[in-house]
Amino acid sequence: MITIANTPKDAARELARRYNVRLSSESLNSLAMLLHSDRYRHRTFVLKAGEQSNILYFVAKGLIRQYKEIGKDNDDVIQDIVHEGNILFFQQCLLSDTPSSLNVQTLEPTILYGAEYSDLKALADTTPDINQLLYTILEATIKKQNKHLDMLDMHPRERYLAFMEDESEIVRRTPLKYVASYLRMAPETLSRVRNAINRQ
Numbered sequence: 704m705i706t707i708a709n710t711p712k713d714a715a716r717e718l719a720r721r722y723n724v725r726l727s728s729e730s731l732n733s734l735a736m737l738l739h740s741d742r743y744r745h746r747t748f749v750l751k752a753g754e755q756s757n758i759l760y761f762v763a764k765g766l767i768r769q770y771k772e773i774g775k776d777n778d779d780v781i782q783d784i785v786h787e788g789n790i791l792f793f794q795q796c797l798l799s800d801t802p803s804s805l806n807v808q809t810l811e812p813t814i815l816y817g818a819e820y821s822d823l824k825a826l827a828d829t830t831p832d833i834n835q836l837l838y839t840i841l842e843a844t845i846k847k848q849n850k851h852l853d854m855l856d857m858h859p860r861e862r863y864l865a866f867m868e869d870e871s872e873i874v875r876r877t878p879l880k881y882v883a884s885y886l887r888m889a890p891e892t893l894s895r896v897r898n899a900i901n902r903q
Contacts, residue, residue, distance in 0.1 A: 707787050708763035711738035714816035718761050721788055724836040733826055737818040743809045750807040758817040760791040765813025766876055769805045781884040784873050790840055859888050863896050
């Protein structure tokens with residue numbers, strides 16, 4: 704596992720790099736001042752269903768799943784899986800100001816750099832390049848969700864291949880049952896698809 708940010712300023716710089724937004728040194732410092740680090744062990748909850756959080760996180764290290772608990776663990780419905788370099792935030796909390804219906808749990812030791820969304824918005828209101836960064840982050844999140852929805856209309860083989868092309872790191876590091884849940888197929892189906900591809 705790698706750590707791509709060791710300080711708030713590292714995290715601010717990585718955010719700008721990942722979303723291809725040029726930040727002035729003043730904006731970089733202002734963003735870094737908002738960020739605080741949180742460390743989580745493997746299998747630790749960042750947020751539980753029924754709780755509320757208005758923090759937007761940058762994942763500096765680790766792997767996290769967001770899921771809805773249906774019953775047994777095998778029946779959990781994975782809504783998202785993120786790893787270092789990605790953004791983690793809780794849309795239900797931010798957009799409708801209601802508690803989350805999802806659990807958010809680490810799958811590896813994890814380091815997050817977070818800031819209150821209201822503080823980010825306030826900074827964005829007075830700082831054009833931060834405004835561009837925040838807009839780009841939200842736009843990328845919507846595009847990812849739409850791509851996931853489009854993927855679910857594909858045949859299981861194409862669905863898996865498309866996910867592999869975009870997220871091979873997640874496939875490599877995540878238990879099969881979680882990948883299957885995210886792709887909305889039974890673990891047995893995903894196993895057959897993978898075996899058929901590997902035999903070719």
